[in-house]
Amino acid sequence: MKGITYYTVICLTFSCLTSCDDFLEKPVSSEVTLDSIFASRIRTEQFLWNVYSTSSIYEFNHFWSGSDNRFYHYGASGSLVDVATDALEVEGTYPAIPNYMHTGTWNASNINPGSWAIEFMSNVCYQGIRNCNIFIENVHRSPFTDDEKKSMKAEAIFLRALMHFDLMQRLGGIPIVDHVFYVSSVSDIDNIRVPRSTYSETVKFIVDQCDTAARYLPNVYNDSRYLGRIVKGAALSLKARVLLYAASPLFNPEDGQPYVPSANSTQRELTSYGSYDRDRWRLAAAASKDVLDWAENESGWCTLYRGMSNPVDRYEEIFINHTCPEVILSSGLANVAGGYFILFMVPGNVSGVQGQSNPSNHAVTFNFTRLYQKSDGTEQTWDEAEGVPYPYSQYRSKLAELEPRFHASVFYSGTEWSRGSGKVYHFYETNTEMLKNVRGVGFMRKFVKGVRNGSTAPRWITFRLAEFYLNYAEALNEVDGDRNEIEWAINEVRTRVNMPGISYVSKDQMREAIRRERSVELAFEQHRFFDLRRWKIAGREGLMKGSIYTLQLYDTKPEATYKLEVIASRVWDDKMYLYPFRQPEVDKGYIVQNPGW
Amino acid sequence: MKYHKKHIRAKFSALFLALFIVVAVSDKLSARSAGGDSTDLIDVAYGKQERDLVTSSIWRVSGSDLRKTQAATLSNTFFGRIPGMTTIQTDGEPGYDEATLYLRGQHSFRSNSFIILLDGFPIDGFNHIHSEEIESVTYLRDAASLAVYGMNGANGVLLISTKRGSSDGDRMKISLKARYGVQVPTYIPEFEGSYNYARLYNEALRNDGLPELYTTQDLEGYRNQTNPYYYPDVNWYDEILSKTSSIQDYTLSFSGGNRYANYFAMASLTSNNGLYANTDGKNNSNISFDRINFRANVDINITRNLTALVGLGGRIEDRMFPSGRSTAQLWQDMATYAPNLYPVLTPAGRVTGTANYPDNPLGTVLHEGYGSRNSRDVQAFVTLKEKLGFITEGLSVFASFSVSSSYQNGYNKTKTYSYHEPIRTVSSLGSDSMYYAVRGADTDLTVSTGNDAESNRMNIHAGIEYERSFGKHEFNSLLMFQQGTRSVLGDQSSYANRNLLGRLTYAHQRKYLAELSFSYYGTENYKQGHRFGFFPALSLGWVLSEEKFMANNFVNFLKLRASAGLLGSDKGAERFAYNQYWGTASSQGYYFGSGVTYSGALVQLSLANPAFTWEKSMMYNLGIESRFLSNKVSFTADFFYENRYDILVNSVQTMPSFSGIAFSSMRNKGKTRNYGIEVSANYRDKQGELTYSAGAWISFARNKISESYETPKAEERRFTQGRPMGQRFGLEAIGFFRDNTDIENSPVHTFSNVRPGDLKYRDQNRDGFIDIHDEVNIARPSVPEISYALNLGIEYKGFDLEMLFDGNANRSIYLSGYMFWPFINNYNVSSWTAARRWTPETHATASAPRLSTIANENNYRSSDFWVRNLSLLRLRNIELGYNFTGQWLRKLKVDKMRLYLSALNLFKWSNLDAEVDPETLSAGYPVLKTYSFGITLDF
Structure with missing residues (x-):
């Protein structure tokens, strides 16, 4: 009898437990x-900030905290790319x-082996x-107004174009990704x-995307919190830069020849137009003029910044003042990146911060x-013979005579780090500040005007x-445009820092x-690294190849x-005009590698 | 800890079930003596089977065998006892010294973790169950024994059974055991003193083309040691460590029974101390581990047909340690701080330090307070069994309910101290002088708590058993339902599983055996409709010794058996991975505006795996069991083959990178194979009063990744696919650069600028450059393929002696880090490295690269130069005991008294040339040798 009871209980328990469907x-x-x-x-906005965070251009790659580097893909490890x-x-x-x-030892395998990168x-x-x-x-699903949606979508379209440009300027033609890849199974x-x-095709894609974005982007955001958000001018700027690059000798070669001999016509078309067309310069000029007109x-x-009475201060202000009206698009360096940016850019121990x-x-x-002229627009006399000692006073006076932008950009011996502080450093006698080991005429001071470690980082300027x-001047000159217009364009920039204007003599001189x-x-704004390439002159002695000189103090x-001494010797190979695709990508079998790699 | 309502409901339903039964039957308490278990029964999943009729591969080790090894941590008693299990000792720190276990090698490159069941119920940690409470440990090895565990089965299962009382003799047995042991490190590495350190550092600087740091005067100062404060020469091991540490263990147990009930109860105290000298336990603390275990197991015969089994066990674990630095870091500091860094104390007795090295090891141990971890574990179950003979003979039902709870918290008493930085100057008279700058401040002890951890488990079993013989036919069957939950502090979702399992065993004339078992198993982690899997297994056995043609005196028993089945493993998977999640990720966001106006961002996390499922394993096993020569010799062998598939792989690795997937994209695509063999033999005989025994076993397991879905590589030799799990890749070293001419005539070594004395590598692809494309597979797997053991025993006139050897082979270890790579980060230089280094004079005989003060990217990278194939044998345990007998004992009411001496880890032999412990490579707390003295009194 009891047994039956027990049996029943167990059955009941079974049914009870199995009926708990949500278990x-x-x-x-x-x-x-x-x-x-x-x-x-x-949340829609938060996702847009994710788009910004992963698609904006930072010069500075900070591979410093394991979890932080995931979305900072731009720039070199620990330095500016112009170091190259x-x-x-x-x-x-x-x-x-x-x-x-x-050393010329970078290659498809070590450029970016996975968790870090030499550059990019x-x-x-x-x-x-x-x-x-x-x-x-x-x-389109989000609860914004149609206009807001169009504008936000245009921001993402612009950033997508910017990323494609970012890839194209290093790699040439690239796989265009204009939709989400869904991968639900292997x-x-x-x-x-x-x-x-x-x-x-890549150029055309980016230019078309810029045109689309420019149609819907606002000219300005009326909320100062949104400084750094994309405006119409940014889309016009990207288009102008893309067309300028596309018209340049590396991609638009007058002789139609690639930078490295290649019998493979596919490879030629992937790395350049493969033929010369002067009209490309005309398009570049028009696009740049559009930016100026906008x-x-x-x-x-x-507008070009023309505040401040002293031209040195004026030029410096562009990079220090986050709200400078000359800046079309800038990126806020994240806290960690920003901190490291200052840490790495400030020379020696000059800020005295532990x-x-x-x-x-x-x-x-x-x-x-x-390359810097004297303030009066004439050339400085550099007649030093290699290895011969000259007095320190001559070093100071020659450099002091150079133009305002030199003083805003270079911290050389015998000057203050923090301008106006009165504290002058003679590099050869610095012990605590460790400035002795300078590998050039002076240290770079652009972007970090006398700042101390830990102070607010500058915003990195993408377009100004x-x-x-x-x-505009460059492109117009190539299509033999109006001389006055060319002179006007270049001299706007020069006169802003009180430099005398330049007159047109010949196309080559100009x-x-x-x-x-x-x-x-x-200078140092991540242009020269690409300019020397697109002008196809990187391999000239003293540019990206050969001896690098310094004025060494004793x-x-x-x-x-x-x-005057040689401080370094650089190795260059013409294949380096374009980067290699990462080896793991090539190994996956869908990428044609760039020539020479 | 908050429970979800349904957990409470489930708990209550089980509790009510138990109560109801107790009430229902209490009026009919007519107790009957339960039959004692035959020793021939061994544990199988959710039951017991007669050993000779088992058709699956199972290895049982008795608690009494485990107790021969005097170790505080249970897994440390497994060494050499269980064929198929590889045991590796990687740490000796009291309370944290558990062995790393591998069951039949490695199965999956995702996770090889396995479950441990205590009396049939899952538990969180088994290492601190006391060996005195254990009846047996059983390793289930093949598909036939594991199938009923469903997704828990594929990586193997360990069953731990606790002791239960018996009514033999109808009298209480009391046992008191006490043991005291002295522990010493197996190996403390040797480093150079200050004079040699400075000399070698200068040599390293010269090698790097840098100016020397130490002057002749410095070197002389280090050599003559007349001014030890100015020229310190410190061996940190000597300053911090005592020669020995103690370990103690006391156990009191009671067992007995009568026709109403059987019981076993025990309590024990274990205390294991660390090696740090001069600690007081108040302002600072040695490492210490104190543990109390208790257990009460009762079997109550409620009626002739109804039995209740109750098990209650628990433990309290308290650990203390210096809190300033982690143990691993402190041992690294002792090893790496240069001998001339600073004197241990100032002449005034204050602790020294510098801005770069503020953590004077003496200060860490004595002046920064202590930390502690306190954990409490309890596990309890009730099982009711009723025989339903009135329905049909052999039918019974059972129901069980179990809970377990683990809780841990940390209590730290910490402080800081001011350290005194030695500043060296030259006095006005030109002689050496120094003063001490005070840095930091002394603070009082501050209390902080934290490191909370908690885990609760609840389990219900209910089922029917049917066991009966019809003439030549014997049936044994089980159908059971199991469900369990586990909630962990901090997790949003608890873990839950359900399992309907069954087993049907058939024996014909005890000669032809067959067993079919299955599990229909599901967990909360998979998508609705895809939660359950079916896992069947079939096994067959043939007892040849029962056949007439085998009837002879030589063979006493001979059985062949075979099994095959499908198992699953859900270990190592992300939770709910079939869903696509979005969330915040570290540093994801954007700075707008001129200040630091940070705008947080949402990102797409790992890509959803819509077909998310568990790993599957087809496992095959062939076995033979035999006994010869009047059962004096026994021999067992098993061969297994496993095909594992649906292992999670990250498909991003094979995808074009422009898919742009930032995190992983896991897919069930990986495959491995694993096969091996276990052979064991035992011999036991007696000549007069001399009894002797010998046993040995060897096991081998080898695996191969057959589908890896790894990033394609141009060179086949760099693939993990087709190679064992844990395969190391690296360059092939072909010697040292002799001189600059040699460097010029060799392929360009791209990792750093090489100098004479640096490692020279083979250019595998002959492209003139040494880079990662020249890497090859350079070693055996890191997990030993071979494990083996040998034990010998002799008993003579009350004396007994047991020796246990165990070892492993076919594995590679990799020498890296501060023991082998001197001067990086100003690390010390080991005597071993110093004696072997390359110099222009010793270039022909050197066996370590030149010294260098920089992180030499060329030398200190994965290459076969730093790989060693390791074979290891140790005398794991030796014990000599004497059993006292005689009238005087009886007068003291003592049945039996035994005194013994034992030594653990007395000798270790290996083919490693480096002077370090071959298992830990002397990183972290050392492995210990223990010399114990013990007494056992049975009343």
């Missing part, structure tokens, strides 16, 4: 899904360019592009093996110093108006003048002296 159900918890993102204004050019040398533990690019992470660019595509395909992978587009007539705020133990000591070379005067002006005006008695 294995996933409990309710706080999780975000795609639907919940685009159902909310705040004749402009800069560095001395420090972290910069990767000296070990790889200066193409795979991470595509992560940004994916975010752009997700946003573009879903923003067999889907075959469907996303998109081949590289030709250079011409600033003048449409923006209501964008913990600044590993600066990169960006030094401006003598090769580059020679001065570039488009120079782009080309050299414009290139030189561009080097000086846009603590001799009774007076200190300096000597």
Whole structure:
């Protein structure tokens, strides 16, 4: 009898337990899904900030905290990319360019082996592009007005174009990704093996996207919190820069020949137009003029900065003052990146702040110093013989005579670090500040005017108006445009820093003048690294190849002296005009590698 | 800890069930003596089977065998006892010294973790169950024994059974055991003193083309040691460590029974101390581990047909340690701080330090307070069994309910101290002088708590058993339902599983055996409709010794058996991975505006895996069991082959990077194979009063990744696919650069600028450059493929001696880090490295690269130069005991008294040339040798 009772109980228990249908159900918890993102204004915006965060251009790659580097794909490890050019040398533990690019040992395997990069992470660019595509395909569901949606979508379209340009300027024609790749099973992978587009197709894609974005982007955001958000001028600027690059000798060669002999016609079309067309310069000129016209007539705020009475202060202000009206688009360096940016850019221990133990000591070379004229527009006399001592006073006076932009950009011996502080450093006698080991004429001070470690980082400038005067002048000169117009464009930039104007003599003379002006005006701003390539002159002695000179100081008695010395020798190979695709990508079998790699 | 309502409901339903039954039957308490278990029964999943009729591969080790090894941590008693289990000792820190266990090698490159069941119920940690409470540990090895565990089965299962009382003799047995042990490190590495350190540092600087740091005067100062404050020469091990540490263990147990009930109860105290000298336990603390275990197991015969089994066990664990630095870090500091860094104390007795090295090891141990971790574990179950003979003979039902709870918190008493930085100057008279700058401040002890952890489990079993013989036919069957939950502090969702399992065993004339078992198993982690899997297994056995043609005196028993089945593993998977989640990720966001106006961002996390499922394993096993020569010799062998598939792989690795997936995209696509063999033999005989025994076993397991979905590589030799799990890749070293001419004539070594004395590598692809494309597979797997053991025993006139050897082979270890790479980060230089270094004079005989003060990217990277194939044998345990007998004992009411001496880890032999412990490579707290003295009194 009892047994039957027991048996019954067990049966009842069974049925009770098995009837609890939700036993294995996933409990309710706080999780975000795609639907919940685009159902909310705040979350839609948060996703747009993700698009920004993964698709914006930062010069500075900070590979410093394992979890932080995921979305900072731009720039070199521990230094500015211009360290690879004749402009800069560095001395420090972290910069990767000296070990790889200066020695010519960079290649498809070590450029970005996965978790870090010598310079640039193409795979991470595509992560940004994916975010752009997700946003573009879903923003229509969000609870914004139609106009707001169009404008926000245009921001993502612009950023997607910017990422494609970012890839194109290093790699040539690239796989164009204009929609989200859905990969729900391994067999889907075959469907996303998109081949590289030709250079011409890639340019066309970016330009079309810029045109689309420009149609819907606002000229200004009337909320100062949104400084750094994309305006119409940014889309026009990107288009202008893309067309200028596309018209340049590397991609638009007058002889139709590629930068490295290649019998493979596919490879030629992937890396350039493969033929010359003068009309490309005309398009570039028109696009740059559009930027200038937008600033003048449409923006209501964008203009060359002409404040401050002292031209040195004036030029410096562009990079220090976050609200300078010359800046069309800038990116806020994230806190960590910003902190490291200052840490690496400030030379030696000059700020006297504990913990600044590993600066990169960006030094401006003598090769580059020679590009600066004297304040009166004439040439400085550089007649030093190599290895011969000259008095320190001569070093100081010669450099002091150089033009305002030199003083705003270079911290050389015998001057203050923090201008106006009265504290002068003679590098050869610095013990605590450790400025002795300078690998150039002086240290770079642009971007970090006398700042101390830990202070607010500058915003990295992607586009500023001065570039488009120079782009315009360069392109117009190539199509034999109006001389007065060319002179006007270049001299707008020069006169802004109180430099005398330049007159047109010949197309070749003007080309050299414009290139030189561009080097000086846009120094260290991530232009020269690409300009020397697109002009197809990187391999010339003293540019990205060969000897780098310095004026080396010696603590001799009774007076200190300096000597012209070779500080470094650089290796260059013409294949380096374009980067290699990462080896793991090539190994996956869908990428045609660039020639020579 | 908050419970979800349904958990409470489930708990209550089980509790009511138990109560109802107790009430329902209490009026009919007519107790009957339960039959004692035959020793021939061994544990199988959710039951017991007669050993000779088992058709699956199972290895049982008795608690009494485990107790021969005197170790505080249970897994440390497994060494050499269980064929198929590989045991590796990687740490000796009291309370944290558990062995790393591998069951039949490695199965999956995702996770090899396995479950441990205590009396049939899952538990969180088994290492601190006391060996005195254990009846047996059983390792279930093949599909036939594991199938009923469903997704928990594929990586193997360990069953731990606790002791239960018996009514033999109808009298209480009391046992008191006490043991005291002295522990010493197996190996403390040797480093150079200050004079040699300075000399070698200068040599390293010269090698790097840098100016020397130490002057002749410095070197002389280090050599003659007349001014030890100015020229310190410190061996940190000597300053911090005592020669020995103690371990103690006391156990009191009671067992007995009568026709109403059987019981076993025990309580024990274990105390294991660390090696730090001069600690007081108040302002600072040695490492210490104190543990109390208790257990009460009762079997109540409620009626003739109804039995209740109750098990209650628990433990309190208290650990203390210096809190300033982690143990691993402190041992690294002791090893790496240069001998001339600073004197241990100032002449005034204050702790020294510098800005770069503020953590004077003496200050860490004595002046920064202590931390502690206190954990409490309790596990309890009730099982009711009723025989339903009135329905049909052999039918019974059972129901069980179990709870377990683990809780841990940390209590730290910490402070800081001011350290005194030695500043060296030259006095006005030109002689050496120094003063001490005070840095930091002394603070009082501050209390902080934290490190909370909690886990609660609840389990219900209910089922029917049917066991009966019909003439030549014997049936044994089980159908059972199991469900369990586990909630962990901090997790949003608890874990839950359900399992309907069954087993049908058939024996014909005890000669032909067959067993079919299955599990229909589901967990909360998979998508609705895809939650349950079916896992069947079939096994067959043939007892040849029962056949007439085998009837002879030589063979006493011979059985062949075979099994095959499908198992699952849900280990190592992300939770709810079939859903696509979005969330915030580190540093994701954007700075707008001129200040630091940070705008947080939402990102797409790992890509959803719509077909998310568990790993599957087809497992095959062939076995033979035999006994010969009047059962004096026994021999067992098993061969297994496993095909594992649906292992999660990250498909991003094979995808074009422009898919742009930032996190992972996991897919069930990986495959592995694993096969191996276990052979064991035992011999036991007696000649007069001399009894002797010998046993040995060897096991081998080898695996191969057959589908890896790894990033394609141009060179086949760099693939993990087709190679064992944990395969190391690296360059092939072909010697040292002799001189600059040699460097010029060799391929360009791209990792750093090489100098004479640096490692020279083979250019595998002959492209003139040494880079990662020249990497090859350079070693064996890191997990030993072979494990083996040998034990020998002799008993003579009350004396007994047991020796246990165990070892492993076919594995590679990788020498890296501060023991082998001197001067990086100003690390010390080991005597081993110093003696072997390359110099222009010793270039022909050197066996370590030149010294260098920089992180030499060329030398200190994965290459076969730093790989060693390791074979290891140790005398794991030796014990000599004497059993006292005689009238005097009886007068003291003592049945039996035994005194013994034992030594653990007495000798270790290996083919490793480096002077470090071959298992830990002397990183972290050392492995210990223990010399114990013990007494056992049975009343």
